[in-house]
Amino acid sequence: MNAVDLYRNLPKKNCGSCRQKACMPFALSVIKGDALLSDCPLLTAAEVSGLQERITTADWREDLIHSLREKMTGSDLAQVQRDLGGRMRDDVLVMPCLGREFEISPEGEICSHDHITPWTKILLLHYINTHGTADLTGTWVSYSELKSGMVKASSFLRDCEDPLKELFDADPGKTAAALEKLGAEHSSEFPTPSAWKLELLPKVPAIVLYWPEEDEFPSKVKILFDKTADRFLDAESLMFLLEGLVKDVEMLR
Template sequence: MIKNPLELYKHLDQSNCRRCLLPSCIAFSVAVIQGQKKLSDCPLLSAEKINELTGGIVRKKSMSEEQDAYLALLQEEIAQQDLKDIASRLGLPLKEETVGVKCLGKYFWINAQGGMASECHCNNWVHIPILHYLLQSKGLQPAGEWIDFPAIQDAGGKERFFAHRCEESMQQLVDEHTELFFEILDLFEAEEVRETEADKARILYPLPKVPFLINYWESEESFPSKLNILFDSKVSENTNVESVYMIGRGMVEMFHQLIIRHSSGELF
């Protein structure tokens, strides 16, 4: 079985001829494993060699495919539950055989098969955390004590990714569009925190009882700007670290798109 690009690379002539329209044979190997190229796209592989290798390649799933597969599993679990029981356990509203979950001030409605409907755009970064919340949340009230991402249960090894793809990416947006960014937060029922050391602080609720605290310090003389995202100490009782990370990335992308819309006159 060929499970990675290096194993496939060993079967190529390694001449980097570029006739596959990629810069190197290793790039071709990566593309094949990711499903972006076929073995037949290499003109130097014989039909016999292609037949030998075909079927032995384990194609790596894309992030989107992995999310779709996980979503399908969560939907199967939801289908085995009674939505009324879930709503009762978590204190959520029911409407026409669906249960409502408020995300950033907007309701998303989940049916008995785990499908989701809303007046807002629906995608995996909302859908997956909501289903996981319905299945696993204990419905505990926030404790009012704030912790950083590394302190979340099972966060080990994910800190760098959250810091880079969520906090640093969000900070770049705030640095470049400070006033607009906080105006956008107000669209999602952000709560202003006045007693704080940060220059600006807002609490958002991407899931019920799962607050995110965004703190921002503006640059000052020799001190650069700073942004962090904190979580209630009960966060692991109501969701998991994967959902926190997915929500963080999703919010950054959403805020970025809203800033683009504003620049073209489509927002406010």
């Protein structure tokens, strides 16, 4: 069953209750493994079970997860915790990411009380395997100033900054409240009253700046990183991390 076939079997109400907000993108997310059929409140348990039996999701991400777990084998999680943050619970590393906590075993198994997608597992395993070492500087730079960021800067604007700007434009109060639910703290260090600092990962803080429309100037969002961010994640992983932030903000509004 592909995404179109699945869509035909959904309620097609576009009720907005799932994080994709409409049935077609929800169907695509289910097929890609980024959402669960049970996320749809209009499907009965029997319908979820029946549809699930007919869905075959792509498994290349599971192969990648397996490869990343193998690469992690033998890692000293206590040393990882000292270098990358988080905390130890017995022999398990508890790593915060986007306002949630994920438990990572010495074998690289990742679990959480919340729904966890293959992409989140890949991101966390990349963060651990990269095992960057640098002290945060407090010097904030744009995505384009990070290693390989210039090449993907237009995509970062399109997929991260612009969608977040649209959420602020639609309802700045709810969007700010959603950021704060994810652990963001208001900052007065920047040339706009709408500024927040948040910890995406312990070694990957970010600044979110929003300027509302004023006279002839259009509204704008700018996301800044500590200049060491590319020591801990590559440009593509950082973009995925911020896409996840935008999705979480949209869901929490």
